[in-house]
Amino acid sequence: MTADPASPELNDVLRLPGLRDGWLDRRVFTDPGVYQLELERIFARCWLFIAHESQLPKAGSFLTTWMGEDHVIVVRQRDGGVNAFLNSCPHRGNRVCKAETGHARGFVCNYHGWSFGLDGDLTGMHEASVYDAEPGFDRSRLGLTPVAQIASYKGLIFATFDPAAPSIQDYLGDFTYYLDVILDNDPAGTEFVGGSIRSELGCNWKIAAENFAGDALHAGWTHASGAEAMLGQSVPQLGHPDAVSYHVNTNGHCWEFNLDAVGNAATFGDRLVMRYLRAHHDQFRERLGETRARMVGSISSVNVFPNFSFLPGQNTFRTWQPKGPDRTDLHTWVLVNKSAPDEVKEAWRKGAMMTFSPAGLFEMDDGENWEAATRANRGVVTRRQPLHYGLGLGSRIDHPELPGNVYQGQINDANQRAFYQRWSDLIQAATWDELDQRPDSVQRPDSGKRPDSGQCPDSGRP
Amino acid sequence: MPGQRSAVNRRDETMPAASSSDLLAEVSAFLAFEARLLDEERYDEWLALFTDDARYWVPGVENRARRDAAGPVSEDHMAYFDDSLADLRRRVTRLMSSTAWAEDPPTRHLHLISNIEVETTAHPQEFQVRSVFVNFRGQGESDQATLYGSRLDLVRRDGDSNLRIARRKVTLRHNVLPAKNINTFF
Numbered sequence: 226m227t228a229d230p231a232s233p234e235l236n237d238v239l240r241l242p243g244l245r246d247g248w249l250d251r252r253v254f255t256d257p258g259v260y261q262l263e264l265e266r267i268f269a270r271c272w273l274f275i276a277h278e279s280q281l282p283k284a285g286s287f288l289t290t291w292m293g294e295d296h297v298i299v300v301r302q303r304d305g306g307v308n309a310f311l312n313s314c315p316h317r318g319n320r321v322c323k324a325e326t327g328h329a330r331g332f333v334c335n336y337h338g339w340s341f342g343l344d345g346d347l348t349g350m351h352e353a354s355v356y357d358a359e360p361g362f363d364r365s366r367l368g369l370t371p372v373a374q375i376a377s378y379k380g381l382i383f384a385t386f387d388p389a390a391p392s393i394q395d396y397l398g399d400f401t402y403y404l405d406v407i408l409d410n411d412p413a414g415t416e417f418v419g420g421s422i423r424s425e426l427g428c429n430w431k432i433a434a435e436n437f438a439g440d441a442l443h444a445g446w447t448h449a450s451g452a453e454a455m456l457g458q459s460v461p462q463l464g465h466p467d468a469v470s471y472h473v474n475t476n477g478h479c480w481e482f483n484l485d486a487v488g489n490a491a492t493f494g495d496r497l498v499m500r501y502l503r504a505h506h507d508q509f510r511e512r513l514g515e516t517r518a519r520m521v522g523s524i525s526s527v528n529v530f531p532n533f534s535f536l537p538g539q540n541t542f543r544t545w546q547p548k549g550p551d552r553t554d555l556h557t558w559v560l561v562n563k564s565a566p567d568e569v570k571e572a573w574r575k576g577a578m579m580t581f582s583p584a585g586l587f588e589m590d591d592g593e594n595w596e597a598a599t600r601a602n603r604g605v606v607t608r609r610q611p612l613h614y615g616l617g618l619g620s621r622i623d624h625p626e627l628p629g630n631v632y633q634g635q636i637n638d639a640n641q642r643a644f645y646q647r648w649s650d651l652i653q654a655a656t657w658d659e660l661d662q663r664p665d666s667v668q669r670p671d672s673g674k675r676p677d678s679g680q681c682p683d684s685g686r687p
Numbered sequence: 688m689p690g691q692r693s694a695v696n697r698r699d700e701t702m703p704a705a706s707s708s709d710l711l712a713e714v715s716a717f718l719a720f721e722a723r724l725l726d727e728e729r730y731d732e733w734l735a736l737f738t739d740d741a742r743y744w745v746p747g748v749e750n751r752a753r754r755d756a757a758g759p760v761s762e763d764h765m766a767y768f769d770d771s772l773a774d775l776r777r778r779v780t781r782l783m784s785s786t787a788w789a790e791d792p793p794t795r796h797l798h799l800i801s802n803i804e805v806e807t808t809a810h811p812q813e814f815q816v817r818s819v820f821v822n823f824r825g826q827g828e829s830d831q832a833t834l835y836g837s838r839l840d841l842v843r844r845d846g847d848s849n850l851r852i853a854r855r856k857v858t859l860r861h862n863v864l865p866a867k868n869i870n871t872f873f
Contacts, residue, residue: 311818321749323752324752324755325756326751327751327755328755333827418748418763418764418765419761419763419764419765420749420764420766421747421749421760421765422765423862423863423864424865424866424868425863425864425865425867427830427867441744442825449788450781450785450790451781453780453786454777454784455777482713543693554863559765571763574763577765577767578765578766578767578768579774579777580777582765582767583767583864583867583868583870584745584768586778586781588868589781589869589870590787590788592867592868593788593789593867594782594789596830596867631846656697669735
């Protein structure tokens with residue numbers, strides 16, 4: 226890795242020694258040094274969500290997005306594949322694509338006319354004859370810089386800048402079992418509704434990501450007013466003694482859900498969507514089995530490590546793009562089953578607008594909380610006070626069916642601890658090999674061992 | 688660039704057909720009153736300014752090349768609002784709820800409305816009204832957000848001779864919204 230070694234004091238923060246007992250150091254949200262290490266060791270290394278296949282319908286279809294603070298062009302190739310390149314000219318660094326999406330035959334830099342094909346190759350420039358006469362000048366070595374690896378999982382395209390990163394299958398691991406709930410409940414697959422709504426939040430990206438990773442607790446309280454307006458009633462109590470609900474995680478990817486309460490789809494109160502889900506329940510069961518069929522519209526939330534979140538049922542998909550320790554750009558999309566009737570797709574589009582968008586009844590309250598927390602954490606004395614992440618320390622269970630690390634109860638901090646543990650492991654490990662050798666990096670439910678280092682995400686046992 | 692798309696308007700515009708100064712004054716006063724209702728969070732009175740069949744649309748504004756035939760705004764793409772009157776009423780229900788924690792202490796709203804143009808239509812009781820706005824919100828000690836945009840309204844005179852908004856299209860001048868939320872209306 227190219228990051229400078231962290232200072233001893235910073236290393237203490239990065240180790241998160243209190244996490245096993247349910248405490249988090251607030252400096253992970255505020256320290257500029259921590260943020261730079263995140264860019265190097267998380268965002269320049271992990272597989273990041275960059276596009277849905279449906280956004281790039283034909284050769285030349287492109288969109289621009291962010292991988293950490295690196296701007297990239299994602300473009301459909303003539304052979305039908307997809308590639309992604311740094312959106313920066315190798316000559317003077319200017320952007321070569323200034324639109325957020327569209328269709329192009331290639332990309333031309335405004336500055337000196339350096340031109341690039343869809344494959345990123347340098348095809349020409351202003352006053353090309355002078356370059357051609359330049360001894361040793363080699364166009365073939367001056368294309369746009371591609372990502373190291375790019376791969377698709379059932380419609381979702383991910384990329385990584387790290388050639389040494391494990392395959393997308395290994396990176397997602399057991400989590401594909403859960404991803405299929407939303408990506409593979411219909412034979413025709415999924416697509417994104419057109420367009421993307423984007424907004425700026427004055428918060429650290431992790432506070433948003435961990436919210437989707439596991440924070441079912443906030444739903445009934447933060448969103449009391451939204452639920453009242455959408456449903457005419459409050460969010461049902463999720464932590465009652467008979468609740469059948471879980472936190473599950475694999476490699477820092479987190480899903481919290483229940484199998485017994487009113488669904489997410491119901492929380493935007495749309496009859497068309499509910500009718501569609503009910504009418505297709507047998508199909509879901511056939512494709513996914515009974516348990517996962519019940520997860521399709523469950524009250525649930527998901528974060529794919531590090532910064533890609535969604536809500537099954539409501540089908541809002543989003544990335545939290547880091548812009549500094551205390552700023553995050555939120556990009557949102559809506560996922561629908563490709564084969565769903567147009568009026569059902571429209572109901573999902575409008576439902577997302579009504580609930581989880583900057584003007585949405587639910588989202589409005591989240592940004593407020595996250596900004597205020599981020600600001601409070603800046604205080605030099607405040608940030609020395611650890612935050613409590615101690616719910617469900619003994620909630621880990623073995624489950625006959627669910628893979629990954631499984632925890633009893635949706636009202637839990639288990640996933641949030643797993644998210645920060647993965648974050649800590651990645652930010653400390655200089656290589657993926659080193660990460661794999663950490664005693665607790667592979668947290669299998671059947672291991673039954675409690676690591677003796679201070680790295681355990683959870684002191685619970687099977 | 689003649690014949691190419693600008694970031695906002697997609698059709699050639701001409702000066703509106705002259706409307707009477709009385710009508711312009713009446714519409715201007717109506718829009719100023721509407722803005723004050725929003726500043727003062729008098730949302731029920733604000734909702735009463737819309738017709739029952741109103742559509743309130745605030746599309747996402749996409750950052751596309753001029754040559755891109757799709758243009759910056761598409762009907763079926765994601766939007767901030769694409770609301771019926773019932774949808775607007777639900778948003779107001781949340782804003783006025785005693786559990787809308789983010790609304791307390793209250794936001795300090797300012798709606799500045801300008802560049803008002805009124806155009807008569809084929810229907811004698813309907814007018815096409817253009818305006819631009821600056822929407823400022825202050826919150827807490829120093830939180831603030833300023834949003835800019837233009838509006839294209841269809842304003843209808845109802846049976847009691849009152850003006851009502853039947854259609855509103857709001858075109859923001861932002862691609863990434865420079866705000867954490869939109870706890871207001873335009």
